[in-house]
């Protein structure tokens with residue numbers, strides 16, 4: 001099954017557009033994880049069990065694992081999701097970008113080592129740096145377009161000669177040239193709803209948009225849904241990481257994460273209903 005099919009099914013079966021981001025920061029773990037050599041695996045699998053029913057997938061951020069020499073724990077977490085929640089897609093967030101021969105290895109890292117369903121990539125080095133990922137036709141390739149951070153504007157708002165901002169040029173390139181197998185998505189930040197709407201207009205109804213920036217970064221759910229959803233009330237994956245992972249540092253950490261995931265999923269669904277009645 002392709003990533004886009006799997007994602008559409010997960011949207012429907014869990015009635016959720018919420019993706020739970022796995023950004024495990026050991027300094028923010030509850031006390032019970034002290035002196036636990038497998039803390040990252042145990043924490044993330046606990047969060048996965050607590051939030052799976054409210055989410056449409058999981059997005060592990062690779063830096064949090066690599067910085068702690070925890071790549072094997074990341075591989076174990078991906079195995080865990082595949083085994084217990086095979087209907088939920090994994091987006092490996094690694095934002096790689098390099099020349100083709102090196103990109104081939106980054107693609108293998110994502111799709112062979114971690115068996116991810118999709119990966120985030122950086123378009124800065126152009127088509128030949130993306131091509132090795134596109135060869136994995138079943139997999140999702142989610143390309144940075146209008147990122148959620150304030151500094152994203154430094155380059156993404158630069159204008160081409162005809163006045164088109166760079167982020168819209170990226171959206172157009174992906175939609176018109178790079179998305180030959182219908183496997184591409186774009187990253188657009190919830191902190192910039194006007195730009196989400198511009199991107200949706202350029203790419204049409206079907207391209208999935210990965211939208212981080214609600215929760216800890218303050219993006220607005222209603223504005224995000226309004227700008228990003230297609231007429232079916234789908235088409236977007238709204239990521240939240242810290243707000244869910246660290247909802248409580250006490251013994252109730254799993255319940256708090258579940259509550260936050262459910263509340264967030266429900267708020268997204270309420271916005272969908274409001275806009276698509």
Ligand SMILES: O=C(O)c1cc(=O)[nH]c(=O)n1[C@@H]1O[C@H](COP(=O)(O)O)[C@@H](O)[C@H]1O
Pocket residue numbers: 021023061093095120146147148149187188189212213214215216217239240241242243
């Ligand atoms: O590609 C991403 O996921 C991403 C793109 C972007 O523009 N902004 C952004 O915050 N992210 C990631 O989304 C997550 C946001 O985390 P929270 O702000 O804690 O919800 C982090 O893993 C970021 O690396």
